[in-house]
Amino acid sequence: xxxxxxxxQAPPAPAASRRRPRRVxxxxxxxxxAFLAPALLLFLYFKFIPMAKGLVMSFQEIRYLDSTWVGFDxxxxxxxxxxxxxxxxxxxxxxxxxxxxxxxxxxxLALLIEGPARYLWxxxxxxxxxxxxxxxxxxxxxxxxxxxxxxxxxxxxxxWFGGDPQPFLASEHSSLLSIMGMxxxxxxxxxxxxxxxxxxxxxxxxxxxAAVDGATTWKRLRHITLPALRPVFxxxxxxxxxxxxxxxxxxxxxxNGGPNGSSEVLMTxxxxxxxxxxxxxxxxxxxxxxxxxxxxxxxxxxVMRRRQAA
Amino acid sequence: xxxxxxxxxxxxxxGPVATAVKVIVYTGMVLVFTGxxxxxxxxxxSRTLDPTSFSLWPDxxxxxxxxxxxxxxxxxxxxxxFVVVGFGLLLQMLVSVFAAYSLSRKKFRGMxxxxxxxxxxxxxxxxxxxxPLSLVLADLPLLHADLIGTYAGMxxxxxxxxxxxxxxxxxxxxVPVELEEAARIDGAGELRTFxxxxxxxxxxxxxxxxxxxxxxxxxxxxxxxxxxxxPGMWTLPIALRSLRSDDEVGLGVLLxxxxxxLLPSIIAFLAFQRQFMRxxxxxxxKG
Numbered sequence: 215x216x217x218x219x220x221x222x223q224a225p226p227a228p229a230a231s232r233r234r235p236r237r238v239x240x241x242x243x244x245x246x247x248a249f250l251a252p253a254l255l256l257f258l259y260f261k262f263i264p265m266a267k268g269l270v271m272s273f274q275e276i277r278y279l280d281s282t283w284v285g286f287d288x289x290x291x292x293x294x295x296x297x298x299x300x301x302x303x304x305x306x307x308x309x310x311x312x313x314x315x316x317x318x319x320x321x322x323l324a325l326l327i328e329g330p331a332r333y334l335w336x337x338x339x340x341x342x343x344x345x346x347x348x349x350x351x352x353x354x355x356x357x358x359x360x361x362x363x364x365x366x367x368x369x370x371x372x373x374w375f376g377g378d379p380q381p382f383l384a385s386e387h388s389s390l391l392s393i394m395g396m397x398x399x400x401x402x403x404x405x406x407x408x409x410x411x412x413x414x415x416x417x418x419x420x421x422x423x424a425a426v427d428g429a430t431t432w433k434r435l436r437h438i439t440l441p442a443l444r445p446v447f448x449x450x451x452x453x454x455x456x457x458x459x460x461x462x463x464x465x466x467x468x469x470n471g472g473p474n475g476s477s478e479v480l481m482t483x484x485x486x487x488x489x490x491x492x493x494x495x496x497x498x499x500x501x502x503x504x505x506x507x508x509x510x511x512x513x514x515x516x517v518m519r520r521r522q523a524a
Numbered sequence: 525x526x527x528x529x530x531x532x533x534x535x536x537x538x539g540p541v542a543t544a545v546k547v548i549v550y551t552g553m554v555l556v557f558t559g560x561x562x563x564x565x566x567x568x569x570s571r572t573l574d575p576t577s578f579s580l581w582p583d584x585x586x587x588x589x590x591x592x593x594x595x596x597x598x599x600x601x602x603x604x605x606f607v608v609v610g611f612g613l614l615l616q617m618l619v620s621v622f623a624a625y626s627l628s629r630k631k632f633r634g635m636x637x638x639x640x641x642x643x644x645x646x647x648x649x650x651x652x653x654x655x656p657l658s659l660v661l662a663d664l665p666l667l668h669a670d671l672i673g674t675y676a677g678m679x680x681x682x683x684x685x686x687x688x689x690x691x692x693x694x695x696x697x698x699v700p701v702e703l704e705e706a707a708r709i710d711g712a713g714e715l716r717t718f719x720x721x722x723x724x725x726x727x728x729x730x731x732x733x734x735x736x737x738x739x740x741x742x743x744x745x746x747x748x749x750x751x752x753x754x755p756g757m758w759t760l761p762i763a764l765r766s767l768r769s770d771d772e773v774g775l776g777v778l779l780x781x782x783x784x785x786l787l788p789s790i791i792a793f794l795a796f797q798r799q800f801m802r803x804x805x806x807x808x809x810k811g
Contacts, residue, residue, distance in 0.1 A: 245714050246630035250638060253623035256684035260657065261645050263665055268656035326549055328530035337550045339797065341557040346793040346800075348743050350761035351786045354768065354778065355560045361576035367563075370577065403557060411805040413531060421531070431532060439531040460649040463745045467765055481651050488655040489750070501652035508649060 272499035281495075288499035297475065298483065298500070305479040308394055309458025315398035316454055317447070320405025325435075327406075328413050342407060344400045353467035356396040357383065360468075386476035389469050393477055397464055401457075405450050412446035413439070444522075452515045456508045480504055564786065568779040575775050589776035596773050597755070598781045601763040604752075605742065605785070608678045608759055612741045613734065615683040620733055621726065623684075624692035625718060629701070646686035651746060657681065658750040677751035678759070682741050688733040691803055695729035696722070732803040735796035739789045760785040 272288055274281040292298045323341070327334050344352065359367040360382040369379040382392040416439055424434045462481035465471060471478035471486075480500060488497030534546065563578025571584030593599065627638065650657075661671045661681075671677030699722065707717045723730075748759045755763070760781060767773045767781055793800055 242630055243632040246626045246632045246635075249622045249626035249630075252619045253684045253689060254638070254641070256619065256680060257641065257645055259660065259664065260681040260684075261648060261653065264653040264656040264660050265648065267660060268653055271656060323553065325530075325532050326534065327553070328532065329535040331535055333550070334535075337553055339794075340554045343561055343790060343793070344557055346739050346789050347561065348761050348785050348789055350745060350764050351564075351782045354764055354782050355564050355578075357768075358575070358578065359560060359563075363576050365574070365576045367577040399557070407801070407804060416531065421533075435531055456649065460651045462651050466745075484655065485746075489658070494655060494659075497655050501655060505648070505652045508647070512647065 268498045268501050271495055272502045274495050276492075276494040284495070288496045289503070291496050292499055292503060297478065298480075300475060301478045301480045301483040304390055304477060305459055305461065305481075308390060308397070308461055308479060309455050311391075311394045312397040312401055312458045312461075313451060313454040315394065316401030316405045317450060319398065319402040320450070321409050321443070321447075323402065323406045324409035324413060325439075328410060338407070338410070341403045343403075345404045345407075347400075349400075349463045350467055352396065352400055353464055356399075357468055360392055383469050383477075384473065386474050389473060389477040393464055393468055396468070397458070397461070401454060405454070408446055408450055409443060412443045416442045445519075448515055448519050452512055455511055459507055459511070460504060561786065561790075564779060564783055568776075568783040573775045573779070589774075589780040592774070593777045593780045593784075596767060596770075596777050596781075598760070598763070598767070598777065598784065600756070601758050601760040601781070602784055604675075604757060605759040605761070605788075607675055608744075608748070609738060609741045609788075611675070612679045612682045613737045615679060616685055616688060616737045616741070617730065617733055619684050620688035620692045621723065621730070623689045624696050625722060627689070627693045628696035629704075642686045642689055645684075646690075654746050654750060657747075661751060672751055673754060673757055674751070675757075678744070678748050681747055682744065685737065685740065687740075688737055691733055691736075692726070692729055695726060695732075699725045728799070731796055731799035735792050735800050736803050738792045742789050742792075 271281075273283060273285060275284045275287070327337050327341075361367065361369070362379070362381045362384040363369065364373065364379040366379070366382075368382070372378070372380065381388060383389050420438045421434060424438060429437075460481060461479055462485065465477055465479050465482050466485070469477045471482045481504070484497045484500040484504075487493040487500070534542075559580070560578070563580055566580055566582050567573060567578045568589055569585055569587070570579055570582050571586045571588070623642075627635065658672070661677050663670060671680070703725070704717050704721045707721050712720070743761070744759070745761055748757075748762050752758050752762070755766070758766075764778065764781055764785065767778050
């Protein structure tokens with residue numbers, strides 16, 4: 215059904231028959247928009263209007279009744295405020311550590327459990343459970359396991375191997391690392407699963423050819439498997455880095471930024487400013503900055519991929 | 525002769541040492557990733573509780589924690605969660621199949637822009653619009669409705685999800701058009717064709733967006749946090765944090781509540797595993 219083509223090419227015809235396709239086309243377009251309308255309306259109300267509002271608010275000082283335009287003041291506040299700079303740094307460290315940890319472990323585990331055997335399928339399914347577990351529950355569970363006393367679960371396990379008990383979330387020095395550990399635990403199976411999907415696509419005949427040439431397992435991995443996984447790697451990197459930058463629930467539930475601000479990330483700070491201190495302008499600017507950061511990251515990765523491919 | 529089923533070829537290695545290594549590695553993996561969750565499961569049913577650790581062996585089976593949970597309104601929170609996920613998922617799936625029908629079947633001006641809009645919403649993390657969203661929800665532009673403290677405030681924002689729409693669109697493109705053309709020639713209207721011909725054919729994809737939508741809505745945290753200021757409207761995930769900090773609520777209730785918040789998404793995943801894996805790979809490949 216493509217009336218638009220016949221319209222432009224049809225030779226002069228009686229008016230009646232020319233009008234029909236146009237009406238059909240208009241009706242088709244109308245139907246198309248009608249079916250799209252619910253989605254577009256919901257996006258408009260709950261994505262685009264808030265986004266636009268956030269952008270406007272980021273340039274304002276918000277008061278209960280009247281708001282004044284303050285230009286880039288809110289952004290200046292953020293970029294000069296020590297707490298904000300620390301939070302941005304924590305977000306970046308957390309994003310980088312979680313991303314790298316999940317990628318490396320995810321790849322290693324994917325290689326270890328690749329194969330069609332039935333028991334491997336069981337291992338995969340079991341290992342995947344953390345990914346579908348509600349974040350709030352994961353955090354509660356890990357908060358208990360991270361108990362700083364030497365009877366704490368992870369400390370007990372450390373004890374078996376002769377390790378000293380760690381304070382984990384209770385210390386300024388290890389709170390961020392502890393959150394990272396939990397995020398890696400939850401992120402690794404996800405990356406593993408996507409890597410496994412990528413491994414399925416690797417050409418088996420290349421492995422055979424390599425074996426005929428007498429290549430070692432390591433060489434086969436280095437020259438066949440890893441290059442084939444490169445696109446998967448970049449997708450996972452981008453997804454994980456964005457997820458890491460916007461992290462909120464993990465920190466909010468585990469430490470709420472403490473102790474002493476040592477695990478405060480951008481989103482928990484924005485949340486506190488916006489909902490507890492009523493600094494809506496500055497908080498909005500924080501949100502916009504995060505958006506710009508994720509956008510830049512995505513573009514940067516795309517550019518790097520293009521360059522690498524060329 | 526070696527087989528080349530995998531990059532490392534581990535499966536082909538036999539012998540006692542290889543088998544031992546494999547058993548250790550795989551058991552270790554299962555323990556590390558499911559251990560904490562099994563610990564929660566067992567502890568929630570245990571009589572004596574250790575606030576520092578989980579027991580992997582039940583210490584006297586009891587349902588007391590779940591009975592006591594009723595006093596702390598845990599089942600009220602659970603009900604709220606189910607209301608939000610039930611209506612939210614229904615809305616999300618309807619919106620997705622409608623939009624996908626249009627994007628996969630119709631040709632119209634502006635379609636490229638619409639696709640771009642869908643992708644843009646997927647790039648936009650919910651967290652960054654949390655603050656302005658709370659203001660929008662308190663006073664919807666033009667409609668002037670206040671959705672704070674209502675179920676609608678938690679349901680409508682998850683009603684449209686770019687991921688679902690794109691997965692559904694891709695699937696519908698594969699469904700042959702002949703059937704619906706036949707229906708149309710028979711005089712069936714647009715909606716009738718849609719519900720009697722298209723929708724039944726899309727059942728596999730409905731499973732995919734259903735299970736993903738379920739876990740996505742069940743995992744919502746920031747949204748209920750800004751929409752539900754009063755405890756009466758809390759969903760279970762956001763209630764956990766205050767259950768823990770409330771001194772009158774014991775650890776047992778917290779663990780029981782955590783388990784209740786954990787089970788639905790685990791069950792959904794195990795029941796729709798194949799669909800889940802399909803959606804996972806298609807979603808990731810498309811970014």
